[in-house]
Amino acid sequence: MTDSPRRAPATRVGATPAGRRQLRRALASAAVDLFAANGYEATTVDDIAAAAGVGRRTFFRYFDAKDDVLFANHDEIVAEMEEEFAAADPARDPVEVACAAVGLVLDSYADDLDVSLKRFALTRTVPSVRDKEVATVDRYQRVLARYLQGRFEEQGDETASLRAAVAAAAIAAANNHVLRRWLRAGGTGDIKAAAAEAFALVADAFRAPGRDEATVVAVLTTATPLHEVVAQVGAVLRG
Amino acid sequence: MTDSPRRAPATRVGATPAGRRQLRRALASAAVDLFAANGYEATTVDDIAAAAGVGRRTFFRYFDAKDDVLFANHDEIVAEMEEEFAAADPARDPVEVACAAVGLVLDSYADDLDVSLKRFALTRTVPSVRDKEVATVDRYQRVLARYLQGRFEEQGDETASLRAAVAAAAIAAANNHVLRRWLRAGGTGDIKAAAAEAFALVADAFRAPGRDEATVVAVLTTATPLHEVVAQVGAVLRG
DNA sequence: AGCCTAACGGCACTCAGTGCCGCTAGCAAG
DNA sequence: CTTGCTAGCGGCACTGAGTGCCGTTAGGCT
Numbered sequence: 001m002t003d004s005p006r007r008a009p010a011t012r013v014g015a016t017p018a019g020r021r022q023l024r025r026a027l028a029s030a031a032v033d034l035f036a037a038n039g040y041e042a043t044t045v046d047d048i049a050a051a052a053g054v055g056r057r058t059f060f061r062y063f064d065a066k067d068d069v070l071f072a073n074h075d076e077i078v079a080e081m082e083e084e085f086a087a088a089d090p091a092r093d094p095v096e097v098a099c100a101a102v103g104l105v106l107d108s109y110a111d112d113l114d115v116s117l118k119r120f121a122l123t124r125t126v127p128s129v130r131d132k133e134v135a136t137v138d139r140y141q142r143v144l145a146r147y148l149q150g151r152f153e154e155q156g157d158e159t160a161s162l163r164a165a166v167a168a169a170a171i172a173a174a175n176n177h178v179l180r181r182w183l184r185a186g187g188t189g190d191i192k193a194a195a196a197e198a199f200a201l202v203a204d205a206f207r208a209p210g211r212d213e214a215t216v217v218a219v220l221t222t223a224t225p226l227h228e229v230v231a232q233v234g235a236v237l238r239g
Numbered sequence: 240m241t242d243s244p245r246r247a248p249a250t251r252v253g254a255t256p257a258g259r260r261q262l263r264r265a266l267a268s269a270a271v272d273l274f275a276a277n278g279y280e281a282t283t284v285d286d287i288a289a290a291a292g293v294g295r296r297t298f299f300r301y302f303d304a305k306d307d308v309l310f311a312n313h314d315e316i317v318a319e320m321e322e323e324f325a326a327a328d329p330a331r332d333p334v335e336v337a338c339a340a341v342g343l344v345l346d347s348y349a350d351d352l353d354v355s356l357k358r359f360a361l362t363r364t365v366p367s368v369r370d371k372e373v374a375t376v377d378r379y380q381r382v383l384a385r386y387l388q389g390r391f392e393e394q395g396d397e398t399a400s401l402r403a404a405v406a407a408a409a410i411a412a413a414n415n416h417v418l419r420r421w422l423r424a425g426g427t428g429d430i431k432a433a434a435a436e437a438f439a440l441v442a443d444a445f446r447a448p449g450r451d452e453a454t455v456v457a458v459l460t461t462a463t464p465l466h467e468v469v470a471q472v473g474a475v476l477r478g
Numbered sequence: 479a480g481c482c483t484a485a486c487g488g489c490a491c492t493c494a495g496t497g498c499c500g501c502t503a504g505c506a507a508g
Numbered sequence: 509c510t511t512g513c514t515a516g517c518g519g520c521a522c523t524g525a526g527t528g529c530c531g532t533t534a535g536g537c538t
Binding site for chain 3 (some may be wrong): 509510511512513514515516517518519520521522523524525526527528529530531532533534535536537538
Binding site (some may be wrong): 168169170172173176178198201205 | 374444
């Protein structure tokens with residue numbers, strides 16, 4: 001722990017794009033391991049760089065700041081979300097599209113679970129890391145809001161900007177809630193199902209202007225017995 | 240700009256609690272002015288302390304970090320919100336109570352408008368300040384969520400935790416939207432009215448469990464002409 | 479094989495944040 | 509008025525994050 005555990009000479013890895021990605025991953029991986037082992041504050045950038053076999057200066061060529069290393073793939077996910085929005089069927093419900101897009105975040109967390117769990121432990125204990133995560137989520141949320149605003153304006157919504165901001169916040173909150181619950185349980189259980197359930201609650205609340213889609217028209221003959229009316233109406237409303 | 244503009248000798252101001260508050264305000268005021276004049280990064284903590292007539296070390300006795308000085312009254316507002324919740328009528332709609340509580344944030348922003356405007360300019364241009372603000376908002380939001388969760392659980396809501404998180408996020412987003420729009424306009428216009436309108440949208444979406452209140456049961460004879468049915472149903476739904 | 483680009487490491491610097499300590503203003507007791 | 513104690517304050521020194529600069533050289537390209 002006192003001697004420098006240089007993994008490899010790592011001579012000029014970043015010459016090729018693939019090499020750059022590889023070194024990025026190596027740095028992120030080393031950082032997460034050191035944070036988990038020795039704590040966030042106790043781990044210096046020097047330690048991380050040394051563990052990845054590069055110099056301290058090189059670390060800052062791959063990440064703008066120490067805490068960026070914990071949210072290394074953030075930019076990729078945002079880019080994927082933008083693509084998803086660009087390719088989305090304009091006929092689909094905007095809120096539904098937005099929910100599908102944040103599903104990408106869930107996927108990325110599920111993809112490497114051990115990193116997610118270690119990061120989760122840090123976000124719960126280290127205030128500065130928590131703040132960083134909140135800022136990261138805010139960026140997703142802004143992307144969501146921008147998309148929703150565009151769609152709502154197409155629908156001729158007067159308060160598109162406000163509704164977009166509120167809906168984006170609600171979707172992000174639902175996503176985070178599901179994510180945190182899942183991580184707290186150690187990554188066991190079906191996140192996608194839990195997310196779908198949570199998103200249903202949000203989508204339900206933020207349908208197109210008003211709550212018109214929530215209206216059910218029942219057509220029954222006057223001869224229908226009461227219990228049958230209750231059963232049929234109930235089935236539609238509760239189901 | 241090069242010579243140190245020490246305002247006063249400021250000998251032992253913080254001896255009394257009132258003196259401490261005074262110095263806190265002086266530091267915050269000096270900081271905001273310097274940030275606005277020379278930029279956030281270009282202003283060092285030394286500059287702020289010197290402008291307030293104290294040593295650099297003293298600054299850090301009043302604020303934990305440089306960026307804390309921009310959100311000096313954050314803790315007070317959170318405390319006020321907690322009080323508001325503790326004293327709230329348990330019969331009132333939880334979402335309504337939460338909306339009233341975030342109104343305190345609006346009030347504090349309106350109380351010293353020039354500081355709010357300068358801070359707003361910074362949050363729009365300096366990424367680190369933006370992140371700090373987002374983290375600050377997140378703290379309000381967590382307080383809201385905790386209150387709402389308690390109330391929803393009282394109501395026997397199965398998904399209290401989720402609904403609380405989502406509702407809190409929606410309320411915070413609505414509040415921020417109104418706040419930012421108002422600040423962008425230079426602090427002119429009626430915020431409280433705009434806020435009430437925005438909160439109405441949120442409250443509408445997050446009523447008690449389900450959408451039961453949105454259900455309308457129409458009872459009409461089969462002899463009723465179609466246009467009359469449409470008119471009566473329409474009147475209820477649109478009104 | 480040789481050039482030439484750019485990745486890398488290292489140095490030096492600024493500034494945020496912290497522990498430590500000596501100083502003294504201001505209050506209390508005699 | 510004097511003495512003693514307390515605590516706010518300033519200053520010093522240190523660590524660590526983040527940045528500009530530059531010499532070196534690995535490695536791709538011709």
